[in-house]
Amino acid sequence: MTDDDRVFKALADSTRRFLLDRLFARDGRTLTELESELEMTRFGVMKHLRVLEEAGLVVARRSGREKLHFLNPVPIRLIHDRWIDKYTERQVSALAELKTELEETA
C-alpha cells in the first residue's frame, strides 16, 4: 500500500473521521477522553486510532504517564496539493475560458 492508499483507507470510515474531527476541535487527547465520546469498546477505539497512526493522520506523544493523540494534517495537505488542486484548477480554467468565449461572442 502506498502512503496515499493508507490515508484514503483511514478516511473511508465514519468513526475514524469522527475521531479526526474531535482532534481538530481540540488536540492532544487521551484514549480515555476519545473513548468517552463514542459508543464503542476501548479496544475498538484503539484499533481505529492505530489505523489513523499508520496513515500518519494521528501522531501520539507521551506526556508523563499519558499518551496524547495529535491530529497531523500534513497527509491531507499532501493529498490536497497532489490531487485536488490539480482537478479544481482545471475546472476553474474551464470556467474562465467559457466566460471569455461567451463575452467575446456577446
Add this chain to the structure above:
Amino acid sequence: MTTKTESETTVQVYRVYIKATPQAIWDAITKPEWTRKYGYQAAAEYDLRPGGMFRSVASEEFQAMGMPEVVVDGEVIEANPPRKLVQTWRFLWDEQVAGEGPTRVTFDITEDDGGYSRLTVTHQLENAPATAAWLAGSDARLQEGGGGWSWVLSDLKTLLETG
C-alpha cells in the same frame, strides 16, 4: 478551515515522510539558499549553537505585501545536526502575534525505511492563540487553502523529492 472553538490547543504536531537524507532535510530547514525555495520563501539565518540567534528574512515579494523584513526571530536552544533542532520562534507579522512572545519549536529528523526520513515538527504554543491560528492555517488573512506548517511541509517534501 474554521477556527478551533473548544479550549485552546497549546501543542501542534506535524509529521511528514520525505524521500531524502536527514542531512538534506536539515539543510533545507537551516540554510537560506534552501528556505528561499519553499513555503513562504523567507531566508532563514541561524547561528547553530545554544543561545545562537535565529532570524527569518521575508522575500522582497512578501515585504511588498506588507510583511516586515525580519518576519520571525528567535534563539537556538539545542542544535544536533542533522537530527534535532530546538529553538524559540517569535512571529513578527503584526503587533498581536509578536506580542504573544516567543514560542518553542522542535524539529526531529530520523531515518526511515526505503530512503525516507521522518520529519516531526512540534510547536509549543502556550498563551499564543493568534500565532497558533497562523501555524494551523486557520487565520482568515491567509490565502484560501490555508497555509501554516502543513502547507510549508508539503512544499518542502515536493522540493526535496522532485526538485
